[in-house]
Amino acid sequence: MATGREIAQLCGVSVATVSRVFNQPETVNGDTRERVLRVAKELDYRPNESARALSTKQSTMIGLVWDTDHRRPGWRHPYLQDLLIGLKSALSAHGYHLLMLATSGDAREVGASLADPVGYVNMTRRHHLGGLVLIDSGSDAEAFGAFAQSGVPCVALDVAVEGPRATYVTSDNAGGARAAVAHLVGLGHSRIATITGPPGNQPSDARLSGYREALRDAGVEPRADYVVAGDFYRASGIAAMQRFLALDEPPTAVFASSDEMAVGALLAARAAGLRVPRDLALVGFDDIEIASVVEPALTTVAQDKPGFGVAAAKAIMAMITGSGPDGPVVLPAQLVVRDSCGARQV
Amino acid sequence: MATGREIAQLCGVSVATVSRVFNQPETVNGDTRERVLRVAKELDYRPNESARALSTKQSTMIGLVWDTDHRRPGWRHPYLQDLLIGLKSALSAHGYHLLMLATSGDAREVGASLADPVGYVNMTRRHHLGGLVLIDSGSDAEAFGAFAQSGVPCVALDVAVEGPRATYVTSDNAGGARAAVAHLVGLGHSRIATITGPPGNQPSDARLSGYREALRDAGVEPRADYVVAGDFYRASGIAAMQRFLALDEPPTAVFASSDEMAVGALLAARAAGLRVPRDLALVGFDDIEIASVVEPALTTVAQDKPGFGVAAAKAIMAMITGSGPDGPVVLPAQLVVRDSCGARQV
DNA sequence: CGTTTCACCGTAAGCGGTTACATAGACCCT
DNA sequence: AGGGTCTATGTAACCGCTTACGGTGAAACG
Structure with missing residues (x-):
């Protein structure tokens, strides 16, 4: 992988300039900008995310809190796939990735669970996550409240939470x-x-x-x-x-x-x-x-299954980019008449 | 968040010693080790993952390549939830997390797609991912071949790939x-x-x-x-x-x-x-x-739906920890006799 | 022509860890 | 007592990027 330093050397500029080209393009001269961009493309340069996160204290990842451990085997999430697709695509548009957090630890004590929301909060800080999406736990309102109070931006699905940087999306x-x-x-x-x-x-x-x-x-x-x-x-x-x-x-x-x-x-x-x-x-x-x-x-x-993912992503991004939480999102719930109610002749 | 330096100061040791306590505990004196551990616990210290990844060039994340963009709306993955649960829990045991990679870019050109496997490979390097799990693309053998050749450890599901650090798991x-x-x-x-x-x-x-x-x-x-x-x-x-x-x-x-x-x-x-x-x-x-x-x-x-996740995780971890790929995993496929075949009286 | 302004860019100090290398004792040996 | 080992620790470089700060030269000003 090419580094910023290599590009700098090839272009005869400093690493700071290279960095500026990508972060504050308007502050660098048009010619040098083009030059850097061209060399960067030639070398297929990609800024190292770890370094960037370390420096900015802000990664391009959103944590997904999905505690499956307390689920009985037969459980199916009613809309997991659509949710994930919606989330992923909406986050992708902003260049964000979804991190499914580990829920049990190894020797080094990573891991967390709903019984220990602090574990998740710690993880978001360790990884400099932009925020948390909490799913599939409408029954764990108390635990979710702890998230909301922690100060990390989070949006819960199907459970009402309140906090300075927290909101939720649910169906009507x-x-x-x-x-x-x-x-x-x-x-x-x-x-x-x-x-x-x-x-x-x-x-x-x-x-x-x-x-x-x-x-x-x-x-x-x-x-x-x-x-x-x-x-x-x-x-x-x-x-x-x-x-x-x-x-x-x-x-x-x-x-x-x-x-x-x-x-x-x-x-x-x-x-x-x-x-x-x-x-x-x-x-x-x-x-x-x-x-x-x-x-x-x-x-x-x-x-509105995909709606959950999209709304959650939108809410998280809104909180990250500064504009506070928009307030809860309530998705429409639509009656679908089929045969089991007797309205249709069968 | 407490940093290693703070702990070092409180314990009257150097940051190197603190680091050693967590990475090579046997090389540090019992007393000081206890002291550091105690203070670390008091401060709820967690090593910063970005810094660690930057330094070691190795994060605790595995990338999930799931290209949903070319899927038609009606598509349901036949075993996504079990797969994810299996993957997540098996990875968790090793302290690893699952990163769902973005598949479309923003202005900064993150993103990748199966049409451009290089994009994914780049992402794994940018994020210092330990490896890649490729799912839901039995039809994209060519693209998957490119992953296998890239040198990043990867395990594919439902598609046979060959490479120095690649293997796959599939049903019989x-x-x-x-x-x-x-x-x-x-x-x-x-x-x-x-x-x-x-x-x-x-x-x-x-x-x-x-x-x-x-x-x-x-x-x-x-x-x-x-x-x-x-x-x-x-x-x-x-x-x-x-x-x-x-x-x-x-x-x-x-x-x-x-x-x-x-x-x-x-x-x-x-x-x-x-x-x-x-x-x-x-x-x-x-x-x-x-x-x-x-x-x-x-x-x-x-x-064996959960088996996919578990086997994939095991294979990835094996490649990360050095032991080469174990060769393909073939999960059993079991005939379940119900009513539609006429074997039972209905 | 001296001074201010401004656009542009380099220098260097971090971010928080890891680790090669050096150092300092303690211990053992002849 | 001098030299060699071994253990425990500190020093400092480094990972790759961001950014506050300062400097330079040209343009604009009085």
């Missing part, structure tokens, strides 16, 4: 849920149950609120036995559905807080001899890939 | 396909067609070979009109199936090189009035999530 979970439940009401249902995510999980809580609002708006009396908590996994959808079916007055419609649980409910309903949507209307949330291929195809609330 | 695609087709033969089928991936894509080509071997082993005459090329996307599965159905003697069984195409074939068959598996047996490849939820559940060849 309440609105999406409201639309879903209102749709069921519109189809004539009044016995509408819901399967929530883990209590305390923010998107789940918001979806539950949306469910309640929609019932209230429709003048439907809420019933405690129509609300059971799941954990977003499929198995919990099965269990919840079984509880509903054991009720004296089982619901005629179910809104699940995740597609996985909706699929679980579908399986449980089918196992009990019910036909969906004829005997039971079903709506999920997320619009993951399987939603469109299960039989019947799942009516669900779609999130 | 031929074996998996062979098992799938043999299974169909065992069920009494002799009119067995296949939908391949894009010609030139290595996993796809290997699966095609497996298909042919299985037919040969069974003494079944291969038919050219029973082999049509798809592109792994669902739509191509639909198109391929339609061509099969238009044949004078349509196949009674179809082996698709990806689950997505198998689902496409399923839809096309159903649209044509066929019932799967009664009128048509179907086997896919990958065992993506939807395979188990489509109706009928898809018989398919499962890949």
